Amino acid sequence: MLQQTPVVRVLPVWETWMERWPTPADLAAEPVSEVVRAWGRLGYPRRALRLHAAAIVISEQHGGQVPGTEAELLALPGVGTYTAAAIACFAFGVPTVVVDTNIRRVHARLVSGKALPEQNQNAAELALAARLLPKSNPQNAGEVALANTWNIGVMELGALVCTARSPRCEDCPVIDQCAWIAAGRPEPHYVPKGQPWHGTDRQVRGAMMAVLRHSPGPVKREDLLGAPDLAAVASEPRIAASARQGDPDHESWVTLHALPALAEQRERALDSLLADGLAQQSAAGIGLPH
DNA sequence: TAACCGTGGTG
DNA sequence: TCACCAAGGTT
Numbered sequence: 001m002l003q004q005t006p007v008v009r010v011l012p013v014w015e016t017w018m019e020r021w022p023t024p025a026d027l028a029a030e031p032v033s034e035v036v037r038a039w040g041r042l043g044y045p046r047r048a049l050r051l052h053a054a055a056i057v058i059s060e061q062h063g064g065q066v067p068g069t070e071a072e073l074l075a076l077p078g079v080g081t082y083t084a085a086a087i088a089c090f091a092f093g094v095p096t097v098v099v100d101t102n103i104r105r106v107h108a109r110l111v112s113g114k115a116l117p118e119q120n121q122n123a124a125e126l127a128l129a130a131r132l133l134p135k136s137n138p139q140n141a142g143e144v145a146l147a148n149t150w151n152i153g154v155m156e157l158g159a160l161v162c163t164a165r166s167p168r169c170e171d172c173p174v175i176d177q178c179a180w181i182a183a184g185r186p187e188p189h190y191v192p193k194g195q196p197w198h199g200t201d202r203q204v205r206g207a208m209m210a211v212l213r214h215s216p217g218p219v220k221r222e223d224l225l226g227a228p229d230l231a232a233v234a235s236e237p238r239i240a241a242s243a244r245q246g247d248p249d250h251e252s253w254v255t256l257h258a259l260p261a262l263a264e265q266r267e268r269a270l271d272s273l274l275a276d277g278l279a280q281q282s283a284a285g286i287g288l289p290h
Numbered sequence: 291t292a293a294c295c296g297t298g299g300t301g
Numbered sequence: 302t303c304a305c306c307a308a309g310g311t312t
Contacts, residue, residue, distance in 0.1 A: 002308040009298070009307090043296030050310080080310045090308095100308050120291080155308070164306065165301065194304060197296085206296055276295090294312085300305085 001051075003083065005042055013042055025064045027055035033288035036278065037213050045209055045278055050078025068092035086151075095147030097130045102158025103151070107132070109162060113179030115188040116164075199260070204269035207256040212279060214249040218287030225266045226257050 001010040001017075017038060021027040027035065032052055039048035054076040058066055067073055068091070073084035081099070088094040104117035107128055117125065132154075134146045161168050169175055180186070197203055208224060261269075270286070273279040280289040 004295090004307055004309055005297080006299075006307050041297060043298085044309090046295065047310085078310065082309060086308065098308090101306090102308075159308080192305075194306090195295090202295060209296085272295090292312100295310090297307100299307095301303100 001042060001047070003047060003078075004044065010042065013038075013040055021055075023064060024055040024058040024066065027052060028059040031290045032277075033290060036209075036288050040213075041210075043206075046276055047078055049277055053077040054079065066091070068094065070094070070096055089148055089151055093145070093148060095133070096151075097126065097133055098151040098155070099126060099129050100155060102155045102162075103129065104158075105164060106154050106158040106162045109167075109180035110174060110178050113183045113186070115180065115186060116190075116192070119190060119192075201265060201269045201272065204256075204259055204261050204266055205273055207252070207259055208269060208273060209278065210252040211256050212286070212288050214252045215287070218282055218285035220285045221270075221281075223253075224256070224270060224286055225263065 001014055020038065021030065030052070032049065035052045036045055036048050039045055042048075057076055058064060062072070066087070067076075068088060070084045070088045073079050073087050074081070079087075085096040085098045086100070089096045089098055099121065101117075104121065104125060107125065108114045108117040111128060111132070132150075134150050157172075157174075161172050169178075169181065172178065175181055211219065211224065270279065274281060274286075277289055279286055
């Protein structure tokens with residue numbers, strides 16, 4: 001849930017989630033449709049599919065216990081370099097090299113004297129993080145904890161003080177050692193490329209997913225691909241009857257149909273949802289996968 | 291390697 | 302208002 005999503009937005013969803021599905025086996029036993037609905041508006045719904053898939057692998061191949069080594073974690077669906085290292089370190093106390101967006105930024109400034117890390121994580125950054133990590137003696141539990149605390153500390157420094165937008169250098173405990181400060185806070189050496197949203201397939205996908213989440217069952221394909229005509233939406237019996245105005249169900253329909261997207265783009269968005277397994281076609285229409 | 295994949299808070 | 306950005310992963 002925390003992949004590319006701020007902690008404050010994850011927290012309430014996570015609380016509800018863990019209350020409903022305390023163990024991997026609980027989640028694995030659930031149909032995908034329920035998992036995707038519980039994911040709500042966290043974004044990147046493929047993560048919900050992969051978390052569910054990971055729960056199944058854990059149940060079937062790890063006796064229902066989350067594995068504790070980086071290699072085993074890395075083999076799970078949706079678990080990449082960062083997540084495997086973070087779980088091994090924070091949940092199991094393994095002194096791994098954790099590199100997330102916060103740590104990358106802190107290293108870029110404090111050590112490399114740059115405003116931002118490189119656009120893509122590279123081997124040099126990983127080597128730097130490994131070099132900076134306090135050496136741990138496996139025989140010494142205190143030193144293992146030191147690596148854990150180091151990773152937490154650098155990550156929090158980046159999240160709370162050495163932030164991306166406007167860093168709070170006046171509150172920085174290591175400002176005296178900062179290469180970026182010493183260099184006079186130079187500007188970024190590149191312009192970050194933004195992610196377009198309005199008018200993109202992603203926007204259409206998101207609106208379709210909202211409709212599917214709110215629908216108790218499959219919806220008709222032609223309704224999902226309907227023309228971008230608000231007046232037509234209001235008079236469309238299936239849609240108008242689905243919910244009253246103000247209800248999330250109805251609003252999700254209105255939002256989807258109000259998008260200025262061409263029929264071809266709507267087709268493309270739906271096809272990609274089907275290809276990703278986020279939607280499923282049946283005789284009854286298009287719905288969330290079982 | 292680079293493009294793709296959501297959503298909402300914020301300066 | 303609007304572009305930026307967030308505990309990345311996959312193809």
